[in-house]
Amino acid sequence: xxxxxxxxxxxxxxxxxxxxxxxxxxxxxxxxxxxxxxxxxxxxxxxxxxxxxxxxxxxxxxxxxxxxxxxxxxxxxxxxxxxxxxxxxxxxxxxxxxxxxxxxxxxxxxxxxxxxxxxxxxxxxxxxxxxxxxxxxxxxxxxxxxxxxxxxxxxxxxxxxxxxxxxxxxxxxxxxxxxxxxxxxxxxxxxxxxxxxxxxxxxxxxxxxxxxxxxxxxxxxxxxxxxxxxxxxxxxxxxxxxxxxxxxxxxxxxxxxxxxxxxxxxxxxxxxxxxxx
Numbered sequence: 001x002x003x004x005x006x007x008x009x010x011x012x013x014x015x016x017x018x019x020x021x022x023x024x025x026x027x028x029x030x031x032x033x034x035x036x037x038x039x040x041x042x043x044x045x046x047x048x049x050x051x052x053x054x055x056x057x058x059x060x061x062x063x064x065x066x067x068x069x070x071x072x073x074x075x076x077x078x079x080x081x082x083x084x085x086x087x088x089x090x091x092x093x094x095x096x097x098x099x100x101x102x103x104x105x106x107x108x109x110x111x112x113x114x115x116x117x118x119x120x121x122x123x124x125x126x127x128x129x130x131x132x133x134x135x136x137x138x139x140x141x142x143x144x145x146x147x148x149x150x151x152x153x154x155x156x157x158x159x160x161x162x163x164x165x166x167x168x169x170x171x172x173x174x175x176x177x178x179x180x181x182x183x184x185x186x187x188x189x190x191x192x193x194x195x196x197x198x199x200x201x202x203x204x205x206x207x208x209x210x211x212x213x214x215x216x217x218x219x220x221x222x223x224x225x226x227x228x229x230x231x232x233x234x235x236x237x238x239x240x241x242x243x244x245x246x247x248x249x250x251x252x253x254x255x256x257x258x259x260x261x262x263x264x265x266x267x268x269x270x271x272x273x274x275x276x277x
Contacts, residue, residue, distance in 0.1 A: 036065060074092075085152075099229045112193050122213070137171040141193040250272075
């Protein structure tokens with residue numbers, strides 16, 4: 001009987017220890033809500049093991065389009081947000097959902113088109129290229145999914161002086177899907193499409209497409225990093241989330257971002273603003 005009681009006691013103790021260990025591991029974990037561009041590029045798969053090895057903090061990534069990331073964060077379902085839609089990010093902070101916004105890195109958008117360049121826009125600035133595509137009715141694929149890239153594309157049509165809601169016709173093809181699907185649709189339709197450079201680098205060998213416009217300063221794609229406001233959402237892991245932010249904007253984190261390459265090409269360029277804003 002005594003042996004049995006000892007066995008039961010040990011079992012209970014082991015269960016308690018396992019529960020404490022699981023709880024401890026959960027306590028050392030955060031949720032990062034990010035746009036699909038950072039996940040699909042492979043950047044997070046590269047960065048997060050480095051961060052976890054240094055700090056012991058596990059990071060669970062939920063990758064969604066921009067509006068879904070913000071909706072999730074507004075419900076307090078994430079600790080940190082990483083995205084690339086600055087006006088929406090600044091509004092998120094101004095409305096009290098985010099504690100502070102930090103610049104962390106950038107890459108750029110590129111206009112992709114058929115190598116034959118039927119609209120004749122290669123080498124032009126982005127506004128001229130979009131005006132020409134619209135005037136000629138050349139096929140153009142838009143993500144149409146309210147992502148950061150879609151928002152950037154809509155802003156560029158405005159820069160080009162075109163009301164795309166009125167000007168669009170059969171040539172303007174909305175697919176309501178992500179970047180890889182948009183590039184594939186452009187390849188299939190011999191069409192133009194706006195892409196972030198990281199997605200393009202991972203896709204470029206799949207079809208008869210090429211970069212036709214790049215380097216225009218209006219194609220800058222800035223990424224921002226925000227802690228979800230712990231004063232609004234008490235369950236937000238303030239210290240662990242801030243540790244992640246501090247690491248990404250530190251020299252070590254910035255060096256890690258710069259060190260990520262695809263096919264030998266640097267995909268993101270660190271430019272942390274440590275003061276936030």
